[in-house]
Amino acid sequence: xxxxPYIAILATLFIxxxxxxxxxxxxxxxKYCEQQARKTLAQIPNDSLFPRSIxxxxxxxxYVDRADxxxxxxxxxxxxxxxYTGDKLxxxxxxxxxxxxxxxxxxxxxxxxxxxxxxxxxxxGYRVTKDSSYKKVLLAAAxxxxxxxxxxxxxxxxxxxxxxxxxxxHNTIIDNMMNxxxxxxxxxxGGGQKLYDIAVKHALTTMKNQFRPDYSNYHVVxxxxxxxxxxxxxxxxxxxxxxxxxxxxxxxxYGFTMVYRETHEQKFLDFAQxxxxxxxxxxxxxxxxxxxxNAPDIPNAPRDASAAAVTASALLELSTYVxxxxxxxxxxxxxxxxxxxxxxxxxxxxxxxxxFLLHSTGxxxxxxxxxxxxxxxxxxxxxALLRLKEIENTHKLKF
Numbered sequence: 001x002x003x004x005p006y007i008a009i010l011a012t013l014f015i016x017x018x019x020x021x022x023x024x025x026x027x028x029x030x031k032y033c034e035q036q037a038r039k040t041l042a043q044i045p046n047d048s049l050f051p052r053s054i055x056x057x058x059x060x061x062x063y064v065d066r067a068d069x070x071x072x073x074x075x076x077x078x079x080x081x082x083x084y085t086g087d088k089l090x091x092x093x094x095x096x097x098x099x100x101x102x103x104x105x106x107x108x109x110x111x112x113x114x115x116x117x118x119x120x121x122x123x124x125g126y127r128v129t130k131d132s133s134y135k136k137v138l139l140a141a142a143x144x145x146x147x148x149x150x151x152x153x154x155x156x157x158x159x160x161x162x163x164x165x166x167x168x169x170h171n172t173i174i175d176n177m178m179n180x181x182x183x184x185x186x187x188x189x190g191g192g193q194k195l196y197d198i199a200v201k202h203a204l205t206t207m208k209n210q211f212r213p214d215y216s217n218y219h220v221v222x223x224x225x226x227x228x229x230x231x232x233x234x235x236x237x238x239x240x241x242x243x244x245x246x247x248x249x250x251x252x253x254y255g256f257t258m259v260y261r262e263t264h265e266q267k268f269l270d271f272a273q274x275x276x277x278x279x280x281x282x283x284x285x286x287x288x289x290x291x292x293x294n295a296p297d298i299p300n301a302p303r304d305a306s307a308a309a310v311t312a313s314a315l316l317e318l319s320t321y322v323x324x325x326x327x328x329x330x331x332x333x334x335x336x337x338x339x340x341x342x343x344x345x346x347x348x349x350x351x352x353x354x355x356f357l358l359h360s361t362g363x364x365x366x367x368x369x370x371x372x373x374x375x376x377x378x379x380x381x382x383x384a385l386l387r388l389k390e391i392e393n394t395h396k397l398k399f
Contacts (some may be wrong), residue, residue, distance in 0.1 A: 024336060026389050029343045030084060032356070033382050037081055039354040040074075041089070047096040050074045051354075053362065054373045059353040061375075066101050069113035073379040075101070076120035080382055083128050084389075091129075098125050098134070105141035112158040114145045115179025120379065123185060135189060142186030142195055145179065149198045153228045154205035156198070158220075170223040173236070174210060174248045177203065177255025184262040196262075203259045207271055209233075215274040216244040216293075217252050237363050243294035246307040247361075249279045254314035260321060269321055276318060279311065280334055287338045288347070291361035291370075302370055305347055306360040306377035312338040313384035316391065339384055349373060356381050 040051055043060050050071040051061035064071060078094035081087075098121040105118055118141040126134035148157040155172040156179070162168045180199040187196035209230055211217050218233040218241070238245030256272035259265075282293050288308045295301035312335045319331035341347065342357060349355045355373030362369030 024340050024343070026339075026385055026392060029339070030382075030385050030389065032343075032348065032350075033077075033378070033385065034081055034085060036349065036354055036356050036378075037077060037090075041093060043354060047093070048100050050097065051375050053360075053369045053375065054353045054355055056372060061354060066104060066117075069111065069116055070375050071101055071104075072117040072120035073375045076124045077375075077379055077382055079121075079124035079128055080386060084386060094125060095129075098122055102137050105137045105144060107144070109144040109147045110160060112145065112148060112156055112173070112176045112179050114141045115182040116376075117141075119179070119182040119185065123182070138182065139186050139189065139191050142182050142191050145182060146195055146198055149202070150223075150225060150228075151201075152225065153223045154201045155221075155223070156202050168220070168222045169225045169231070172202075172206065172210070172221050172223070174206070174217050174219055174255075175251050177206060177259070178251055180255065181258055181262075184258075199259070200263060203256065203268065207256070207268075211252075211275070215271075215278045217248055217275070219245055219248045237365060239292040239294050239296070239364070243292050244278070244282070245292050246279075246289035246304045247291075247310065249275065249293075250307040250310035250314070253279060253318070254310050257314050257318045257321070261317070272318055273322065273327070276311075276315065276331065286341050287334065288341055288359075291364050295364075302361045302364065303359045304361040305342060305357045306362075306374055306380070308338050308342055309357065309377050309380035309384060311335075312342070313380045313387060316384060316387045320391075335384065336388070339381075339388065342381055 040061060044051065045063070048065065049063035050065070050068065051074050052064045052068060052070050054061055075094050075097040078090050078097060082090035082094055101117055101121050104114065118138060122134045122137045125131065126138060145156065148160070150157060150170055153170050156176055158171050158173040158176045162171050180202060183195040183199040187193060210221050219235040219238050221233050222231045223229065224231055234241045235243065235245060238248060252275045253272060256268055256275060260268035260272055283289055288303050288305060290298050290301040291304045315331040315335035319328045319335065322328040322331065347357050347359055349358055352358065353373060356378040358373055359371055360369070360374040360377040361371060362374055364370055
């Protein structure tokens with residue numbers, strides 16, 4: 001699990017003796033994830049295929065190749081399970097799956113998702129093993145991602161394919177906040193100040209242009225490449241251009257929390273709280289969002305467990321940075337409540353299939369992966385559990 005040291009240092013500042021986990025047993029849920037992952041390992045045809053989602057009525061995964069934006073999540077899961085269990089089987093399989101993705105770092109940058117692909121795989125691998133060959137790939141990937149940065153606009157081009165397909169001269173999607181982590185890591189590990197500056201500028205420009213007055217975000221902002229001005233703000237996966245797409249808001253909460261961690265600039269911490277607060281204020285009682293907060297068929301709209309998992313992991317981290325005790329505890333408590341619900345029989349796959357979680361929604365407007373297990377939901381669910389485990393361990397040492 002990446003970024004645990006900051007939790008070990010900061011968790012004791014805010015967790016009081018009153019914060020007991022009650023009936024939530026994180027160790028039990030981690031064991032469940034381990035058991036489910038072993039099922040997938042027994043089924044996966046070879047290491048060049050990566051689980052993405054499970055279609056309705058199926059028990060096994062549908063697989064993608066290395067070029068898919070989700071390819072890094074499965075190796076990341078394996079690395080995190082290796083760290084948790086110490087079982088060398090997970091290390092062997094993680095290494096093999098990770099190395100299958102190496103060529104993505106040396107291909108002319110075709111997408112902003114190099115962070116998802118390579119930081120979740122090679123990044124977790126390097127954190128656990130310190131293998132120098134992983135570091136080399138990560139630095140190459142960061143350099144490739146940086147080629148998509150437009151200094152006139154101040155953001156990374158998210159989808160090069162949409163320039164011609166949709167006549168979007170320079171498009172930036174909120175998901176891209178997640179891929180800045182690769183640049184920050186590279187800047188600290190030999191890549192140079194330029195990568196840090198690109199990541200910060202992207203975050204600042206996104207903060208300025210991609211949010212409404214209530215701090216909900218637009219999925220896509222399209223820019224003029226000559227002047228840098230905003231042409232339009234639209235959605236691609238949300239209900240409408242003016243709606244709050246659940247996973248997009250989750251990416252924003254996670255992304256700006258991470259940017260604060262890397263920069264220690266108060267404005268990013270303040271902003272992370274604002275985008276988190278509007279999300280929390282509009283959640284249903286069980287804290288698992290509908291795929292879009294403005295979906296017209298609520299309460300019958302599909303849920304998105306992936307957005308809940310991303311947010312739970314982000315809130316655990318965010319709670320360690322917030323100085324105001326009540327707010328810090330609110331974020332922590334909400335994260336626990338989300339994890340409890342995701343760990344219930346309603347959302348866990350158990351005997352139904354090989355995934356960790358049910359009821360995620362990928363791309364509702366095109367009816368893609370609606371109300372099914374999706375690999376990134378599993379990745380962030382496991383990440384959140386491991387973050388909580390580290391916090392619990394620190395809590396026990398403190399009290």
